[in-house]
Amino acid sequence: MADIVNLRQARKQKARAGKEQTASENRTLHGRTKAEKQRDRLIADKSARFVAGHRREKSGETSEPSDGQ
Template sequence: MAEIVNLRQARKQKARDEKLRAAEQNRALHGRSKAEKERDRIAADKSEKFVAGHRRE
């Protein structure tokens, strides 16, 4: 015999699974490693210091 399933709960679980799958794809596309974030932060700090050092007063 087939298992009895609550359709409301099944729909909600399906929606949760789809959201998790989409989130996983977004993490793969848009996520950055800790090293990449650190490299970008260092580059931004360096450029800010360069600009600050060449300002007129």
């Protein structure tokens, strides 16, 4: 005897499986966790602050002479 299948539940289960497959493909393509992104952002910010702190001229000052007019 064949098993009785609720078509509504089967359709929803198939849709969930399709969404999970798509999500899996996206994780593979874009595969960086939030923590990894934050770590890379912190490292970039730290290096930018380090470089900015060791400049000879501050960012507000200019080395170009004025016209004197």
